[in-house]
Amino acid sequence: MMSYVAFIATIGGIYALLALSLNLVWGSTGLVNLGLAGFFAVGAYASAITTGAGAPIPVGLLAAVAGSIAAGLLVTFATLRLRDDYLAIVTLGFAEVVRLVAVNERWLTNGADGISGIRAPFKQTFGPQGFDLFYFGLVSIFVVLVWFVLRRIDLSPYGRTLKAIREDQELAAFAGKSVLRFKFEAFALSAAIAGLAGALYGHQQSYISPDHFQPLITIYIFLAVTAGGVGRPVGAVAGAYVVVVFLETTRFVAAVVPGLEPVQIASVREMLVGAALILVLRLKPQGILPERILKAPRPT
């Protein structure tokens, strides 16, 4: 039981990192990333492959970050100059292509069978149960660190510029901000965080396959960010834990209803996720912890 709670809480932390990543581009900068699952996958595979080749785990994490930044540049270089809906289409396609590559390039990713035996740090030292607790702590430290950095950004002039771009990019450009550069940087940083989350996920599961990175994950994270509070890092983190609890609850609820086939149970759960996202968008688009808009200082 303890182990189950620690395991779920770790998943919550990984989703919190993804939610922080999405909140930076979507909440603060107003860019959409429908390919979050793709960046998550790139990070997981990059770290699994490099540590599998013998590199230590910190190097794996760095590889994950570098890999997802590179992927972020690939999807943004053609699209950031254009209207926002193009980025939506391209990022969605990107996640699909990542999955295709993971399925097809067996020499690199072992195809649909996935990569197993990914190194789990200190698993021998702590034993299986201790490892779950240790890993929960590790992921939580990353969540706090990333949250802290993003909160600093959020409150800094840099963060205000991102929000100005979100509200009115012509105006931001007119005020002398290089809109394109800010968008590139925000997207790259966001991709890096998603990649880091992927790497942490891989080392927790010790097994990854293309099926782990369904587009559904992106929807979970959109649900987390919109429910928690768009544009406020702490809201995104809270939303992520709420979503994980919600997902686990639907698992139990669906199992209680008698006479359903497994495929029907799975479809009811996905329906609930979709319906929840629609409801949040409709009823409380600013989330549980809405963005705080500070008053402009009075000129003295």
Next chain:
Amino acid sequence: MSVLTTILQALLNGVMTGTLIAIPAIGFTAIFAVLRYPSFTVAAYTTIGAFAAWYANVRFGIGVVPGLLVAAVAAGAIGVLAEEKILGPLRPAGALTTAIGSIALNLVLENVIRFGSGNDLKGFDLPLYPDMRFAGLRVGTQQIENLILSVGVMALVFVFLRYTRFGRAMRAVADNADLARLKGIDPRRIAMVAVALGAALAGIGGVLLGLDTSIDPLTGYRILLSVFAAAVLGGLGSVPGAIVGALSIGIVEELALLVVPATYRSAIGFVAILLMLTFRPRGLLGERAA
């Protein structure tokens, strides 16, 4: 088989695939032109159309052409209902919020179908004909029928947009919504007409795809990337562009599959989108993109 025949066969297949993608692509681009958000629910509309026609076919023995009608009505009705009750109210919050809502709705609708039918592949109950051959090329009788049907549907869409009041009003709103409103065109009604048309076309496309192969709850989602690619290649919001884009993407896919494995089919659409957006973002026949 000589190299030339192989290439000709790929071109022929490309035209066939292209005409299939063209129908949902017109639907997607028509919704975009009037409502100004990319509707990911087009995937679900496609699947709904396919299942409605399949049910009518297997249960009541209805043929292909009435089946298309059933699909159009079913998908169109769901589309209008969805826009009226769910997506329309999100539109004031912005195009991207609506787009995200359309993904969530797509997930719900797809799973409603999965709940009812499971994940198994289903085929239409139609007589099989042998493939036709000429000059070393091979083409399925069903493919020829699909080609004729989709050209017929395109012709109907053309007549609708060109000569009917609603069609003209739709083009007016797409061109300049404010000016259209000034002229007394009710934007809400035209939005509904556009969604009904777009969803119905997606549904028809679903049937044609199902006739070609088989159907399952992911029928629509699987072609979504090709549909987007067709719309972006032709220029988002341009109906003739969607047709040209779909034919190009069909041909490009088939030609590329001569050198890359078939499993990469939908990746080709992605690469085509990236290249197009890099060099000519407004697409072949589109307006501005920035």
